[in-house]
Amino acid sequence: MNRSTIRKVFSSKSTAIALTSAMLISSFASIAQAGDTLPYQGESAKGANQPYQHGYTSSNIIDWTPESDVYGDMLRARVPLQKRIGSFSATQAYPKLSPKTQNFTLSGDYGNAFFDSYSYTNEFSQYLFNYWQYTDYYGSWHGMPTAEVPEELYDPNKDWTEKWFEFGILNLPNPAYTNAAHKNGVLSIACIFFSDNDRGPQTYKQMLVQDENGEFPVAKKLVEMAKYYGYDGYFINQEEVSKGVAAEDIPRYKQFMKYLRDQGIYVQWYDSTLNSNGQISYQNEFNAENSPFVKDTELGQVSDSIFLNYWWNKDKLKNSSEHAKSLGLDPLQTVFAGVEGGNGDFGRWKQKYDLRLNLDDQGQPMNSIATLGADFTQSALDEDFGGADLNRRANDDYQWMTFVRDRAWWSGPNQDPSNARRNAAVDLSDVKGSGANWDGMAAYIAERSVIEGANFATNFNTGHGLAYYVNGKVSNPKEWSNINIQDIPVTWQWWLESKGSKLTADFDFGPNYNKGSRFTYQPVGGFNGGSSLVLNGKLDADNFLHLYKTELDVHKNSTLSISYNKPSASDKSTLSVGLIFKDHPDKVVKVKIPDSGKQTEGWVTRNLDLKTYKNRTIAAVGLFIGKSNKPVGDYQINIGQIKISDGSSVKPAAPTGFRLTKNLTNTGEMGVAWNIEDYSKVKQYNLYENGSYVGGIYDSVYYIKSLSKKSGKLSLTAVGADGTESEPATLTYDLNDAVTNIAVQPQANGQAVVTWKQPEHAVGPVIIKLTTEYTDTPFSKTFTAQSQDESAILTGLPTNGDRYSLDIVTEGGALSTYTGRLADNTIEPYAKENVTVKGDTYTLALPTLKDWHYVYVYEDNVPKEFGVTYVTKKFPYILRGRTKLSGLTFTPDSTTSSLKLVIEDYAGNQATTILR
Structure with missing residues (x-):
């Protein structure tokens, strides 16, 4: 069957009715305004050429190629999936908790933005996920318009029902989130979603088309897309309620999923179960009705797991586990009990369906756990506090609430993963939480880690900040979000042990950060990145803070480095790095920092020898604060960096191929590229402008939204496993030598009038080259103009509305770039x-x-x-x-x-x- 015949099969059969699906409550319909991430304004507004994601229809998927996908070259995830270390119950917050229970987190990534889903930007208030240690699969739950939807069709002030444009049935994971997930050993999952209302006339039939060989062209493309963009699987949510799925199509649906799975793609099916007639019937348990969508009697295993709908009870969960076992399936691999974040019957923290019902007689989860909408901790701030007048979710001053609410969701209302069960005495009123009705996820999911080998470094960088710090000094004063460069999160937030008063722990984002009234520390800021770890409060007893679950081998050359800042007055307290070794897990070995009770004038770094512990394995790393000779009323210490290394991590070579790809002089944006090195040698690339930090990523391309100076030097360094930076590759730029004020006026006759302003001392000709972008039919046109010219007419251009990039290069090699669209006066008739x-x-x-x-x-x-x-x-x-x-x-x-x-x-x- 050829492509045009395949398209003919894209006819629609079923009738839409009002959708009442459980999956939509938190992301769509009545509370959509609370969940939508509105476009940022002012300096944080999207750049004119900033790459952003879009959704895909089934037709888009069939036509997909890497070359034609808009911004596809800028939105790839490149970090390979990292291996997690084995479980070690002795260092778990709950030692008796089985480590086999898995978690699927289906949530917004940086939020739920429609036209503004990008990998990094200059806005602190983007939602940043920091609990990878409790997550095995992360799916980005979004609404994304399809490619080329004109943005003027979107009015962010109107209700969801007034969004008169198309959303795709497929949303890809944000590539930055895929990189962060992979860095932590978490699979990154795309979402396929069908519903009567939210996806309009799009239906599963358009996805299940088959060619003359009986194969599924959409499925083949989905495999290609996953491999190109670097993610791992698909969550399939089939919720066309009005007519469901035609009974004769059910076998094909299973074959479609099986093809994906057979290609190494992870597939999870949502419990919008199709009965024998193809009608949706939520089972709320794993049983004979829905198990064929995981394991079919004829086809074998067609998907990896199922996300159960939310209306389960103790018996249903017990039956689910037993039914999985009867099919030869492990329920902790296959069955995920669904929890809807922020949608309790009596308030956001009062879940009607208690995960304690998922525990067997030994207190172990019978099935794994899936959650939808855990990002309500930020997205619902406005709704929880009564209206969006302050737009709290996008307001930097309210992000501390998000962080506290996040910890309540993951670590429990006590903000302590070792005490994650609910406690009515906990007061979370300042963040609209309730400690009486929610167990943290840490009560059911054992913490995971990827920290192994002989080298580890952390700067306690959460992936965003109100400034960027290098070696304790502000390198760039602008706010930012970039989960690509997030450090491995602290494993336990916060597991603090003391026989007296407990210190409080927090991430310190600096003097411009509103930390809320519950925290009293003096803001210091980060060491490298946007944040540091701060311990503060009354010190009247020893405190031990558990930080990282590890499997680090100590060798004869191993050393420990710590950078800290103690702004509180000198006292007799002591700071030690507490190591728990695998061969003696009941003891904390204290590696003392000399003179650590003294007040510091800024950041200090101490290097300590670990050879005493050679041939032993560190199972956990923490901080031990020894009490002073008398109580300290307002103790504070900030930890900026901890590094353990045996010297085997080789300093990377300077990057090669560093080059300017676009110099958008009209808007001040730039694009740069370089040759990427294998992840085993380089973990990240850092980009600087005249010594000021611009951004970081593990990739071969980077979009620069703005520069602070019109001329200077760009520097690019490669970062090794222990945080060591290479020598820089450099690139000079001078906008004073470049063409400016470029304008292009495409004409319907295939001509375009190009005008520009020459630099002051222009000599020699300029080369003008127009190249179409993101198309399967590339076109290029080159024209030479003389030095005195400031206009040209290009002829013979396509008139199909393609995107283009126009480069103007002066005789001295200075590049200027302009992007736009060609004239569009052609349309193909409906066949x-x-x-x-x-x-x-x-x-x-x-x-x-x-x-x-x-x-x-x-x-x-x-x-x-x-x-x-x-x-x-x-x-x-x-x-x-x-x-x-x-x-x-x-x-x-x-x-x-x-x-x-x-x-x-x-x-x-x-x-x-x-x-x-």
Whole structure:
């Protein structure tokens, strides 16, 4: 079957009704405004050329190529999945808890942004996940418009029902989140979602098309996309309620999933179970109705696991475990009991379905656990505090609330993973939490870690900040978010032991950070990155803070380095790095820091020898604060870096191939690239502008939103396993020598008028080159202008609306870049063969043009009207993304009338197809 025939199969069969799915409550429908991440304003607003993600229809997936996907070259995850160390119960917060229970976290990544989902940006308040240690699979739950949807169609102030554009059935994981997940040994999962309302006329049938060989073209492309973008699997949420899935299509659906799984792709199925008639029937347990979507009697295993709907009880969970075992499946690998974050019956922390019901007689989870919407800790700040007047979720001053609420969700209301069970005495009123009705996830999921070998370094960098610090000094004063460069999170937040008063622990983001009234420390800021670890409070007894679960081998050359800052007055206290060795886990070995009770004037670094402990394995790393000779009322110490190394981590070589790819002089943006080294040698690349930190990533490309100076030097360093930076590769730039004020006016006749302003001392000709981008049919045009010229006319250009990049290079080699779109005055008519006629009834397949917007159906030149999802409105056209699926099937009023279709694209071009 050829591609055009495949597309013909994309006809829609089922009728949409109002969706009542459990999966939608927290992300869509009535509380969508609370969950949506609105576009940032001012300096944090999206750059004119900032790469961002988009969604995909089934047609988009079939047509997908790496070259044609918009910004695809800038949005790849490159960090390979890291191996986790084995379990070691002696250092667990709950030593008796089985480490086999898994967690699937389905949540917003940096939030739930529609046109603003990017890998990194200059905004502190983006949601940053910091609990990878309790997570085995992370899926980015999003609503993303498909590629090329004009952003002017989006009014962020309108309700979800008033978003008149198309969302994709496929959302890819944010690549930065995939990198962070892989760094922590977590699989990164994409989401496939079908529903009657939210995805308009898109249906599973368009995904399950088969070619002449019986193979699934969409499934093949999904495998290609996962490998190219670097993620690991798919969460499939089939919730077309009105007609479900045709019974005859159920075997094909299973075959589709099995193909993905057979290619090494992880597949999780949601418990929107299809009964024998194909109707949705939430089982809320694993049983004979839904288990064939995991393990089929004829096909064998077709998916890896199932996310159970939320309305379970003790018996259902017990039956689920037993049913899995009866099929030869491990319930802790296969069955995930669903929990809806922030959607309790009596408040966000009052979950009706208590995870204690998932415990067997020995207190061990019977099934694994899946959660939807754990990012409510930030996304629901406005709703929880009564309105969005302050837009708390995007306001830097309220992020401390997010951090506390996060710890309540993961570590429990006591903010202590060793005491994660709920306690009515805990006061979380200042963050709208309730300690009486929620056990932290740490009560059920044993902590994991990837920290092994002989080298480990942490700067306690959470992946965002109000400034960026290098060696304790502000390198860049701008706020930022970039989970690509997040350190391995602290394993236990916060497991602090003391026989007296306990110190408080927090991440210190510096003097511009609003830490909330519950914390009293003096803000210091970070050492390397955006934050440091701070311990503060009354010191009247020894305190031990458990930090990292590890499997670090100590050799004869092993050393320990610690950088700290003690702003509180000198006292007789002591600071030690506490090591727990695998061969003696009941003892904390204290590696004392000399003179650590003295007040410091800023950051100090101490290097200590570990050879005494050679041939032993460190199972955990912590901090021991020894009490002073008398109580200290306001003790404070900040830890900026801890490094353990045996010298085997080789300083990386300077990066090669460092080059400027785009110099967008009109907007001040830049693109740079270099040759990427294997992850075993380089863990990250750091980019600097005139010595000021710009950003970091493990990749071969980077987008620069703005520079602080018009000329200078860009430096790029490679970072090794112990945090050591290479010598820099450098690149000089001088915007004073570059062409500025570029303007391009594409014409309908295939010409474009290009104007620019020459630099002051221009000599010699300039080379102008226009190249189309993100297309399978590349086009390039080069023109030479003289030094006195400041305009040119390019001819023979396509008129299909393609994106292009225009480079102007002066004789001295200075590059200037301008991006835009070519004129668009062409449109392909709707193919008549994509209309199915049965008797008097016509069914339209969805158009496959990338930029179609409306389809008008005229009967005797009178437009027919079509209903849309969510609301009772009707429009005199089929509206992309919002017309009801049922609207694609219609019966003319007369058997003798004339019928024609008019398709219109985003640019307003129209083409007519005569049906009769």
